[in-house]
Amino acid sequence: MIRNPEQFAKLLADVRRFVREECIPIEAEVDRTDVIPEPVVERMRTLGLFGHSIPEAYGGAGLTSEELSLVNMEVSQCATTFRARFGGNTGIASESLVVDGTPAQKEKYLPQLASGKVTGCFALTEPEAGSDATAQKTMAVRDGDHYVINGRKCFITNAPIANLFTVFARTDAQGKGANGISAFLIERGAPGLSTPEAYRKMGQHGSPVGEVVLENVRVPASAVVGGPAMEGQGFRTAMRALNKQRINLAGLCIGPAIRLVDEMVARASTRKQFGQSIGEFQLVQQMIAESNTEVHAARALLLETARKRDDGVDVTMEASMCKLFASEMCGRVADRAVQVFGGQGYVNDNVAERFYRDVRLFRLYEGTSQIHLVNIARRTMALAARD
Incomplete structure (x- = not known):
């Protein structure tokens, strides 16, 4: 659904111009250096690229699925690493909050993600939980009004530069499969959370991918996506x-x-x-x-x-x-x-x-x-x- 054809055409034209005039000319440089220049990232913020799918009430563009599809086909005509820089925020790193976050969680984090001031990441995959994502080994143990989380995530896009982590952990040690997995919002700086050096990869240079290590990370129950009542609903x-x-x-x-x-x-x-x-x-x-x-x-x-x-x-x-x-x-x-x-x-x-x-x-x-x-x-x- 295209809500306002004239306005959307202008958005697409702006994206197309950015891709062709500012990204494509430096593709080879980014591939060699493995870094997207900060002025280009700032341009992404200015153009609102970090918030395309985030609702307008939280500072995003609130694009429909059709609009977002057309934008995605434009932004990805340059090296894929450019879209990866803002794609988490306007995609998988914000969508958990959009669909299941509490009003307070949305108010706190979605505007920051939409503006690009905060970079988010989606920490689901583990060494033994890839295609079988329910085989989570990361554990979150309840301790009063808090949880203590231990585990290791891998292959997480933007983990080395992220400020906000959506971390999935098993809160029910007896749970089988998808049962008993919860999602947590954890900010960088939380004691016990660390991100080792980014992987060296075959391609997509400039898009940092790495691990998230959680060692006795203590978070309040309010950090569960959707609030404490959503414990066990993370999958x-x-x-x-x-x-x-x-x-x-x-x-x-x-x-x-x-x-x-x-x-x-x-x-x-x-x-x-x-x-x-x-x-x-x-x-x-x-x-x-x-x-x-x-x-x-x-x-x-x-x-x-x-x-x-x-x-x-x-x-x-x-x-x-x-x-x-x-x-x-x-x-x-x-x-x-x-x-x-x-x-x-x-x-x-x-x-x-x-x-x-x-x-x-x-x-x-x-x-x-x-x-x-x-x-x-x-x-x-x-x-x-x-x-």
């Missing part, structure tokens, strides 16, 4: 946040594919072999045609799903389909881009090589492709049985 909160984020991520997979199709066409038009541009050869044309077709298919699926979500329809299965199809599609397009660029596509600092590394992660986080296949199959069979 439900996580899944509600992830359901929306999977739609967001589909848009973030489509943007790089759009960019790579453009880059393939430019390369095929200028690179000459056998006395003609390689774009004259049908097998090169096939790679371009297949890539552009898949981009359009992913975009159509995403926008249909986003509109259904805006209409209040349960799109849990469709969100999985979007994430699965778009992430796999993006990987195929990136592979074809390297092929079209030839040897140049394997050389460092080439756009095809850089995106090839960056987009590989899309098929892993927010649920691996294999997990989404299982989810889609189960829901498809359940719907057939119900009908």
